[in-house]
Amino acid sequence: MNLAGLSYGLCNLAISIDGGAKPMKYVSASEILPEYLLHEIQKYVHGSVLYIPSPEGRRKKWGQISGQREYLQKRNLEIKQLFRMGRSIDQLADSYCLSEDSIRKIVYKKEK
Structure with missing residues (x-):
């Protein structure tokens, strides 16, 4: 996916999803978040890229993916x-x- 923005008036929001050691993928928030959650996040972030880290325990250690x-x-x-x-x-x-x-x-x- 490409860096897509979601427009609600003057607010654009793209979410960066941490997938480990691979390059991060940018996903439009409107594609993955329910509308009520999107509006809640927009109270704190306006027109920015938001990084959401993987939950603890799901992250790979350095060098595990590449060998x-x-x-x-x-x-x-x-x-x-x-x-x-x-x-x-x-x-x-x-x-x-x-x-x-x-x-x-x-x-x-x-x-x-």
Whole structure:
């Protein structure tokens, strides 16, 4: 959907719905809200874009949708295993294009 405004006199209202890590979709308030609720919201917001966050518990954690979180967990596990097998911090830093400090944080981090 596109950025559509709802006109009631001088008031335009578009609602931004938070869908997680994906780009937000703009929806005309008249398409999803009952008229009485729309008039109530217009008492507080006039001609603006309104952001409505997802309820707690429904939001995805960083990297869950893209797979980046899982990728980094696997990479870090591999780094820890190589370190235990005798690879040095500077070798790992060169192999993974990370700083030595980043490698130290990974290999010395205690598991929860």
